[in-house]
Amino acid sequence: MTDGPDDSRGWESVPGADTLRGDRALPAVMTAPALHPAPHHPMAGAPGAAGSRPRRGLRKGAVIGIAAGAAALVLLVVAGGIGWSVGSDSHxxxxxxxAFLQDVEDGRLSDALDAAGIDRDDDDVLLTDAAYAKADDKVTAHRITSVDQGDDHATVRALLTQAGRSVxxxxxxxxxxxxxxxxPVWELQPPSLxxxxxxxxxxxxxxVQVAGADATTDDLGAVALRAFPGSYEVATDGGEWFAADAATAAVPGFGTAGTPVVLTTTLTDxxxxxxxxxxxxxxxxCVAAPTATPDGCSFxxxxxxxxxxxxxxxxxxxxxxxxxxGAxxxxxxxxxxxxxxxATFSAExxxxxxxxxxxxxxxxxxASGWITGFGDGGATFVAAVANGRTDSGS
Structure with missing residues (x-):
C-alpha cells in the first residue's frame, strides 16, 4: 500500500529475538504471542545470518567443571603448603x-645409645638399662631452646629438668x-657423657659397686665410669678386711664430671x-735372721x-x-x-x-709402716725403715 506508514525496510529489518540483550524492548508486534510463528530466515548480512554465529552462554556443566578445577587447584596449593610444612617440621x-631425650626419660638407655651412635666397651658398666634403672635424679623432662641449622651442620640447645633444676x-x-x-636428613652426633x-x-x-655394677680401681685407687645424667649410689667391697660408708655420685647433665666421691675405708675387726x-x-x-744386720728390718x-x-x-x-x-x-x-x-744379739x-x-x-x-693390702694369706705389712738406718743400734 502506498498511503500507509513507510515499510520499505520490511520485516527483514527486525532483529532476531535471540540477538536481543539487556533492556532493549521488542517492537510491539514481536511481543504479542503468535499462534503459529513462521520460521525466521534472516537475510544475508543481517544479524543472525549465516557466517555470524550468535553468542551463546556457558552450559551449566561447563561452569561446574571450571569451578571444580579451580577448587582442585586451590586444594592442591593448600595441600602442597601443608605437606611442605609437615615435611620441614618432621625433618x-x-x-x-x-627422640634421644625421650628414650633417656623413659629409661630406654640401649635405644638412646643406638640412636646417638655411642659405642660401649666392657668398662662401661653404667651404660646399661639395668644400671640406669637404679639411678636417681634422672632427666624427667626437656625443652628445646634453640636450633641453629645450617646446610650440613646443626646445633640444638635444650634445658633438661633434673632433680628439680634446669640443666x-x-x-x-x-x-x-x-x-x-x-x-635434609640429620644424624645426632654422640654427645659427651x-x-x-x-x-x-x-x-x-x-x-667398687656403682648402681649395683662392679668396677675396679687403678694404681691410684681411682675409677671413672661414663654415665648418663643422674645420681648413683657408690660403695666398696673390702670383703672381711675393710669397709667404707656408702656415698652418692651426682652426674649433672651431659658432658660434665661430678665431684669425685671419696670412700674412706676403715679396717674391720x-x-x-x-x-x-x-x-x-x-x-x-727379723728376729729369725742369722745376721747382725737383718735385711729390711728396723734394728x-x-x-x-x-x-x-x-x-x-x-x-x-x-x-x-x-x-x-690407723687410717x-x-x-x-x-x-x-x-x-x-x-731384742738382743749374740754370736760366737x-x-x-x-x-x-x-x-x-x-x-x-x-714396727712403724703401712698395711698395704690383704690377700689369701692375710694382711701385707711394709716397714717404714730398713736396716735400722734411722734407729739406734749397739
Missing amino acids: SAERPVQ PATFELERTGTDWGVF GSVEVVVQGPTAST AGQQAATKAVDAWVDG YAYGENPANTYTNQKWTLDTRPSVSV WSSKGWLVETRAPGS FTGPSGRGTATAGPIDVN
Whole structure:
C-alpha cells in the first residue's frame, strides 16, 4: 500500500529475538504471542545470518567443571603448603634430639645409645638399662631452646629438668642426605657423657659397686665410669678386711664430671687382727735372721772385729713392740709404734785373742709402716725403715 506508514525496510529489518540483550524492548508486534510463528530466515548480512554465529552462554556443566578445577587447584596449593610444612617440621634437626631425650626419660638407655651412635666397651658398666634403672635424679623432662641449622651442620640447645633444676645441654648434628631430594636428613652426633668418679682410700685394684655394677680401681685407687645424667649410689667391697660408708655420685647433665666421691675405708675387726699378725710376722722374721744386720728390718747390731770370725749369730726378742693401725694414708693403713720392743744379739767368735761370745743389746725394735693390702694369706705389712738406718743400734 502506498498511503500507509513507510515499510520499505520490511520485516527483514527486525532483529532476531535471540540477538536481543539487556533492556532493549521488542517492537510491539514481536511481543504479542503468535499462534503459529513462521520460521525466521534472516537475510544475508543481517544479524543472525549465516557466517555470524550468535553468542551463546556457558552450559551449566561447563561452569561446574571450571569451578571444580579451580577448587582442585586451590586444594592442591593448600595441600602442597601443608605437606611442605609437615615435611620441614618432621625433618628438623631437633627431631633426633627430641627422640634421644625421650628414650633417656623413659629409661630406654640401649635405644638412646643406638640412636646417638655411642659405642660401649666392657668398662662401661653404667651404660646399661639395668644400671640406669637404679639411678636417681634422672632427666624427667626437656625443652628445646634453640636450633641453629645450617646446610650440613646443626646445633640444638635444650634445658633438661633434673632433680628439680634446669640443666643446659647442647647437641650437634650432621646432615647425611635428603629425603625425596628436598628435606635434609640429620644424624645426632654422640654427645659427651658425664662420669662417675670414685677414689677409694684403700688398696689398689679395690672393687667398687656403682648402681649395683662392679668396677675396679687403678694404681691410684681411682675409677671413672661414663654415665648418663643422674645420681648413683657408690660403695666398696673390702670383703672381711675393710669397709667404707656408702656415698652418692651426682652426674649433672651431659658432658660434665661430678665431684669425685671419696670412700674412706676403715679396717674391720678381722682386718685389725690380720694387720697385727702381719706386723708380728715381720718382727719375727727379723728376729729369725742369722745376721747382725737383718735385711729390711728396723734394728741391727754393729761393732764387730774384722779380725774375728763370727758363727751362731742369733737374735732374741725380749719384748714385742706395741702398735696401732690407723687410717689410710698415701701408702696404706698407717701403722705406728706406740711402745718399742727390744731384742738382743749374740754370736760366737774365734780370732787372734781366742774363742768367745759377743753380745749386743738390748736394742729397740720399732714396727712403724703401712698395711698395704690383704690377700689369701692375710694382711701385707711394709716397714717404714730398713736396716735400722734411722734407729739406734749397739
